[in-house]
Amino acid sequence: xxxxxxxxxxxxxxxxxxxxxxxxxxxxxxxxxxxxxxxPGPDRVVVFQEFDxxxxxxxxxxxxxxxxxxxxxxxxGAARAQAARFVGxxxxxxxxxxxxxxxxxxxxxxxxIARSLALDPRMLLMDEPFASLDxxxxxxxxxxxxxxxxxxxxxLLFVTHSIDEAVLLGDRILVLSPGPGRxxxxxxxxxxxxxxxxxxxxxxxxxxxxxx
Amino acid sequence: MRTSLARKAGIVVGLLVLWEAWTRLFRVSPxxxxxxxxxxxxxxxxxxxGEIPGYAAQSLKVLLTGMAIGSGLALLLTTLAVTTxxxxxxxxxxxxxxxxxxxxxxxxxxxxxxxxGTSSLVFVIIHSVLWxxxxxxxxxxxxVPQTLRRVGQNFGLSGWRLVAGILLPAAFPYILSGIKIGxxxxxxxxxxxxxxxGVAGSQGGLGWFIYQNRFEMNTDLxxxxxxxxxxxxxxxxxxxxxxxxxxxxxRWGMSASH
Numbered sequence: 416x417x418x419x420x421x422x423x424x425x426x427x428x429x430x431x432x433x434x435x436x437x438x439x440x441x442x443x444x445x446x447x448x449x450x451x452x453x454x455p456g457p458d459r460v461v462v463f464q465e466f467d468x469x470x471x472x473x474x475x476x477x478x479x480x481x482x483x484x485x486x487x488x489x490x491x492g493a494a495r496a497q498a499a500r501f502v503g504x505x506x507x508x509x510x511x512x513x514x515x516x517x518x519x520x521x522x523x524x525x526x527x528i529a530r531s532l533a534l535d536p537r538m539l540l541m542d543e544p545f546a547s548l549d550x551x552x553x554x555x556x557x558x559x560x561x562x563x564x565x566x567x568x569x570x571l572l573f574v575t576h577s578i579d580e581a582v583l584l585g586d587r588i589l590v591l592s593p594g595p596g597r598x599x600x601x602x603x604x605x606x607x608x609x610x611x612x613x614x615x616x617x618x619x620x621x622x623x624x625x626x627x
Numbered sequence: 628m629r630t631s632l633a634r635k636a637g638i639v640v641g642l643l644v645l646w647e648a649w650t651r652l653f654r655v656s657p658x659x660x661x662x663x664x665x666x667x668x669x670x671x672x673x674x675x676x677g678e679i680p681g682y683a684a685q686s687l688k689v690l691l692t693g694m695a696i697g698s699g700l701a702l703l704l705t706t707l708a709v710t711t712x713x714x715x716x717x718x719x720x721x722x723x724x725x726x727x728x729x730x731x732x733x734x735x736x737x738x739x740x741x742x743x744g745t746s747s748l749v750f751v752i753i754h755s756v757l758w759x760x761x762x763x764x765x766x767x768x769x770x771v772p773q774t775l776r777r778v779g780q781n782f783g784l785s786g787w788r789l790v791a792g793i794l795l796p797a798a799f800p801y802i803l804s805g806i807k808i809g810x811x812x813x814x815x816x817x818x819x820x821x822x823x824x825g826v827a828g829s830q831g832g833l834g835w836f837i838y839q840n841r842f843e844m845n846t847d848l849x850x851x852x853x854x855x856x857x858x859x860x861x862x863x864x865x866x867x868x869x870x871x872x873x874x875x876x877x878r879w880g881m882s883a884s885h
Contacts, residue, residue, distance in 0.1 A: 435781065437778075437780070441828045455777070455781050456781070457782055457783050459781075459782065461777065463777070465774045467774050468774045468775070470778070470797075472799065472875070472881070482782055485783065485784060485788075485792060486782040514879055516880025516881075534782075563653050
């Protein structure tokens with residue numbers, strides 16, 4: 416579905432920024448479903464690593480509703496119904512009226528994920544969204560994301576520095592190498608969601624071998 | 628908090644008592660320094676007669692007009708400054724040139740250009756609010772985290788829609804502190820300016836009220852006018868702005884770090 420033709424000078428985050436439309440590729444071109452990517456747009460929604468991606472002046476609910484109204488031009492009623500569904504999906508019904516500064520890091524990332532999913536993008540871009548979380552929360556968020564992915568089957572481009580995370584979440588793993596940045600290998604991962612199985616461990620070893 | 632407020636009220640009462648005692652014990656001429664009780668009585672009378680509210684309303688009307696135009700211009704300049712490089716340099720040059728220039732110093736020019744009237748007052752007020760507000764808003768815009776800008780762009784916002792939807796609310800702590808500084812400058816300026824310009828049309832402002840009563844040797848009313856200036860300043864700064872902060876910046880967990 417997404418065909419990145421990145422030549423060189425780009426590593427993981429730059430790849431994601433290019434797909435998002437924040438950064439033009441140094442050479443080559445970016446296409447999504449046959450149409451060139453020229454600028455940022457709500458068909459490719461990014462979940463950032465930074466916790467400050469929520470609008471601090473809006474509540475949890477307000478953040479999702481606002482995104483739907485601006486990016487999808489929904490009416491207030493439609494946006495509210497949609498927002499309620501996705502805030503529920505990430506388990507934050509009890510916090511709909513909380514402001515972002517009242518939430519923990521993991522909850523903020525859940526809101527960001529809910530907001531992105533609600534926009535129903537062609538592609539969800541995740542820029543190390545769990546990197547700033549503690550290990551336990553990170554683990555729980557990975558499992559939740561797997562559940563959401565199985566329920567929605569969205570195309571997801573997830574950038575991570577963690578091999579474990581890649582093998583747990585990715586059905587295809589692009590191993591990138593820096594300077595000049597290029598795709599070293601594209602692996603099919605049959606063990607998605609089952610990292611602890613022998614198959615999963617085999618993929619982990621394969622990626623480790625590629626990176627060492 | 629509550630006991631501190633009570634102590635401060637005690638200080639005010641203590642000062643009033645000292646003032647009253649001093650003027651009575653030493654038989655100070657009420658033309659020079661009327662006793663506290665006379666001032667409070669005069670204040671009460673002028674308030675009840677609608678005299679003080681009328682003058683105060685006139686001052687506030689002119690001030691709000693100036694602040695509205697000033698903040699509009701500040702918004703225009705800062706939007707230009709964040710969207711173009713030349714605009715940024717223009718804003719920096721203009722603010723560093725005009726910010727140190729006291730508004731009062733522009734009054735002779737205002738008289739020359741606009742004559743005796745409300746427009747001269749508005750001009751001076753615009754000058755006193757425009758630069759601090761532009762400077763603060765600009766700082767606010769510049770310090771908006773890149774992530775938030777990108778989130779806005781990701782929603783498909785650009786140009787003025789990005790400014791209105793993301794940059795303005797994200798910079799609000801700075802804008803609010805710009806409004807506070809602007810108000811403080813403007814309120815002091817308008818009182819001073821009204822003494823020079825006098826009456827514009829049928830109704831003068833508080834500065835004119837003070838000036839005119841000095842001329843007629845109603846010293847108690849001069850003090851009452853000063854008291855009104857203090858009271859309105861306190862009300863706006865400690866009630867209105869505090870309330871606005873609680874409703875916005877505090878509720879959102881945002882703050883401007885200067």
